Amino acid sequence: AQSVTQLGSHVSVSEGALVLLRCNYSSSVPPYLFWYVQYPNQGLQLLLKYTTGATLVKGINGFEAEFKKSETSFHLTKPSAHMSDAAEYFCAVKAQGGSEKLVFGKGTKLTVNP
Amino acid sequence: DGGITQSPKYLFRKEGQNVTLSCEQNLNHDAMYWYRQDPGQGLRLIYYSQIVNDFQKGDIAEGYSVSREKKESFPLTVTSAQKNPTAFYLCASSMPGQGLHEQYFGPGTRLTVT
Numbered sequence: 001a002q003s004v005t006q007l008g009s010h011v012s013v014s015e016g017a018l019v020l021l022r023c024n025y026s027s028s029v030p031p032y033l034f035w036y037v038q039y040p041n042q043g044l045q046l047l048l049k050y051t052t053g054a055t056l057v058k059g060i061n062g063f064e065a066e067f068k069k070s071e072t073s074f075h076l077t078k079p080s081a082h083m084s085d086a087a088e089y090f091c092a093v094k095a096q097g098g099s100e101k102l103v104f105g106k107g108t109k110l111t112v113n114p
Numbered sequence: 115d116g117g118i119t120q121s122p123k124y125l126f127r128k129e130g131q132n133v134t135l136s137c138e139q140n141l142n143h144d145a146m147y148w149y150r151q152d153p154g155q156g157l158r159l160i161y162y163s164q165i166v167n168d169f170q171k172g173d174i175a176e177g178y179s180v181s182r183e184k185k186e187s188f189p190l191t192v193t194s195a196q197k198n199p200t201a202f203y204l205c206a207s208s209m210p211g212q213g214l215h216e217q218y219f220g221p222g223t224r225l226t227v228t
């Protein structure tokens with residue numbers, strides 16, 4: 001079975017500062033990993049995904065994430081926060097070759113201060 | 115424009131009434147999913163369907179029912195047996211047969227039952 005832990009339900013940064021949102025996963029088989037963003041009262045939008053190959057994955061809006069198998073982590077980063085990055089972020093895992101069910105973390109709400 | 119449509123955006127019902135939430139996609143995706151989102155709990159899978167005329171229970175299926183008579187449509191009925199139906203409901207779809215395991219989400223329906 002898969003599971004996801006997002007450390008920190010709320011993260012606050014200043015505009016222009018580094019954004020780091022943490023995600024650790026548990027999976028008995030190689031995983032596919034995803035980060036999604038959700039703005040208030042909207043659906044989820046895919047930011048980036050890791051399937052196979054390069055472990056550093058670049059996504060939309062300047063975000064990137066690195067798959068570290070030894071640490072079972074997939075942390076999301078952005079070098080310089082913008083006010084428009086304020087949203088809730090969800091990490092999700094799926095087992096390779098398994099069912100299509102995604103398992104989501106509980107989310108991290110990012111606040112960007114001017 | 116391809117995408118997922120959920121209607122209505124807001125829905126109000128009295129206790130004891132069944133209510134059906136609509137989900138339509140024109141992405142030609144084979145798989146469709148229903149999630150429930152409550153504050154601080156992330157997304158929880160209610161039902162999913164990988165092909166027409168077939169669907170499986172997710173983690174919290176009790177009090178819900180679905181049908182998948184057409185590829186484009188996956189309506190969710192919240193029955194009076196659901197103890198706490200007030201929540202934000204999200205529909206998603208994916209195309210795993212083409213190696214695309216990420217899910218694409220609709221805008222959501224916020225259901226309030228009083």
